[in-house]
Amino acid sequence: MMARLITYLRDHSRALKYVFFAYLVFTIAFDYFAERHVPHFFGDSIIGFWAFFGTVGCLGMAVVCKGLYNNWLHQDEDYYDK
Numbered sequence: 001m002m003a004r005l006i007t008y009l010r011d012h013s014r015a016l017k018y019v020f021f022a023y024l025v026f027t028i029a030f031d032y033f034a035e036r037h038v039p040h041f042f043g044d045s046i047i048g049f050w051a052f053f054g055t056v057g058c059l060g061m062a063v064v065c066k067g068l069y070n071n072w073l074h075q076d077e078d079y080y081d082k
Helices: 002-011 013-033 049-073
Strands: none
């Protein structure tokens, strides 16, 4: 069942990308209409800051973790044959 779901998502990756971007636009629009209280952090007064911060943080962590894997954890194919 999980393999069919992954195959379906892989085949429809373009539509899935549009859904994620639509959700990001929705969160920024919701943040625009949300009631503002006293800002405690510098980002609280900027519209869409936390949505942008979360997206950039997630992408940054993915890039850093992929770099760590390629440079530190990755082993050759014949690693266990040696």
